[in-house]
Structures are given as C-alpha cells and as structure tokens.
Amino acid sequence: MPLVNGFKLIDIVQExxxxxxxxxxxxxxxxxxxxxxxxxxxxxxxxxxxPTNVSLSGYGYIADMVKRYTANMETPVALHLDHGKTFESVKQAARAGFTSLMTDxxxxxxxxxxxxxxxxxxxxxxxxxxxxAELGAIAGKEDDDVTEGNAKTDPDQVVDFVQRTGVDLLAIAVGNVHGLNLxxxxxxxxxxxxEAVCPVPLVLHGASGIPDDQIAQMVNYGVVKINVASDLRNAYIKAVGQDYNDDPHRFxxxxxxxxxxxxxxxxxxxKIQMMNQNSTSKVY
Incomplete structure (x- = not known):
C-alpha cells in the first residue's frame, strides 16, 4: 500500500x-x-x-526510503514530522513528501x-x-522549557487552542516525559x-518510559497516536554493542x-501489541 495521508490513517485507526x-x-x-x-x-x-535527527539524511532521503518500502506493504503507514520546532522544518518536511506534520x-x-x-x-x-501541536510542555530531551506553569496541559485551554489554531491532533502533557531516565x-x-472537551484526537509522547499497563489504557481515552523513540534507539545500540562484545574483530x-x-x-x-491489548479490534 502506498504511503497514506495522515488524515486517512487517523480515520482508519478510529474506525x-x-x-x-x-x-x-x-x-x-x-x-x-x-x-x-x-x-x-x-x-x-x-x-x-x-529535525534533531534529520541531519544524517535530510528529509528527502527519509521520505524516499519510506515511500519505497511502504509501496510493497499492505498495512497503512503515514510519514510524520516529529517536533517541528521551526516553521522552516515544517515547510521542508511537507515539501519532501511527508504526509503528516507536528509543529511544536x-x-x-x-x-x-x-x-x-x-x-x-x-x-x-x-x-x-x-x-x-503541543499544549503544555513535555519534559525530557525534546523540551527544555518546562516550568511549573506549563508542566501539564490545562483542560480549560484545550477548546480555545484547537479552535483558534485549527490543529487536527493535540499532543498533551499529562505526566508523560521524553526519554528513559525519568x-x-x-x-x-x-x-x-x-478527552471530555477536546474536539480533536489526542497524542501521547514519551511512551518509552511509561509503564505498559498505563499505555494499554490509552485506547479508551481518545488517544490515536503514541510516540516511541528511545526504546528503539536503545535496542539498536545494544544489538550493535553486543555483536562487538561477542567478537571485537568481526567485520x-x-x-x-x-x-x-x-x-x-x-x-x-x-509495543504495538501492548498499546492495543485492550482494543476491541483484532490485533495480530
């Protein structure tokens, strides 16, 4: 299945x-x-x-890799810009062919x-x-601007924020953090x-460190997207490190x-299995 538009992916997830x-x-x-x-x-x-991780390849190479691989898949996938902290990063990702964006x-x-x-x-x-978009600052390595005033999303601001910005997804701060050491x-x-007041679907960042039993409940709270990064990088590095430890002379x-x-x-x-263990839909 070709790479799909983020709107389409959200519709499929909710259905x-x-x-x-x-x-x-x-x-x-x-x-x-x-x-x-x-x-x-x-x-x-x-x-x-x-954007903090795109310096190795550039947006175009990432888009090309994902498009090539997904062309032979049956499961829908969207390509998303994570934590676009500048308008320039948003523009570059869209122009490269990303099908979903985050402006942080x-x-x-x-x-x-x-x-x-x-x-x-x-x-x-x-x-x-x-x-x-993000309302409330999520602690950890992506955000260094967390204060007592913005550490969690204020539910009284949610409707006003969504209506005035026109955002399609809202990333919230509800005790979640980026990284593994918090x-x-x-x-x-x-x-x-x-969830009771938000007119758009919710996004949870920082899932690598959140207990599995809490992540499994997100499907019941209007969350359609859960971000995972640190666990993947940690697994990658451990695998390479283990190979080196097993044989430092291998080539x-x-x-x-x-x-x-x-x-x-x-x-x-x-992670996919754990996120959806409480889903009413069949997950393989």
Missing part, C-alpha cells in the same frame, strides 16, 4: 478502534526494522523523524503558541495534510478531563546491521 504507534527513525536500518514490524502487526502506524511551539507562551501553530496549519492546508506517571483524571557489517534491524523490529512489534 478500527486501535492506537497507532508512532515510531521514530533515523536511518535505513531503523526504518526497515520499524516497517517490517508494522507489516507483521497489521496495525496502521506512523513512522516519524524529528510549546516553548512559547500560550498566545504565541497559538500564533505559530496557526501559521503552520495554514501552510499545511495547501498540502492537504494534518497538523499536530519517572513518568500518567495523570488519568487529567487525561479524562482533556561482517551486514550481519551486524541485520541484528540491529531485528532488535528494532522486535521492540516495535511488542
């Missing part, structure tokens, strides 16, 4: 009552590992990359966040692709308040990279 994993890539090996696991699972997914303006105050987010939404309309704990009463790079690809695929498949 099937499943959660789409959103898995961060960096290179060919990670991309192939992610997509092979998605195809095995038969659950629609996002593959994504943040959480570092700004509320009114300025609305201003920059609305600008990205207007631009994306020309490409017919959805835009995700202590996330989902505030379910807050999540419930947000068969193809076998080492195949081990890394399998390590990434195993984590992705496990």
């Amino acid at each position: 099937r009552n499943v959660v789409a994993g959103a898995f961060n890539t960096t290179d060919l090996i990670t991309t192939m590992g992610i997509l092979s696991a998605v195809e095995k699972s038969k659950v629609p997914a996002f593959i994504q990359i943040a 303006n959480a570092k700004y105050d509320y009114e300025e966040n609305i201003l920059h987010t609305a600008e990205a939404v207007r631009f994306a309309e020309g490409y017919g692709i959805p835009v995700e 202590d996330p704990n989902i505030d379910f009463p807050l999540l419930e308040k947000i 068969d790079l193809i076998d080492v990279t195949l081990d890394a690809k399998k390590a990434v695929a195993d984590v992705v498949y496990q």
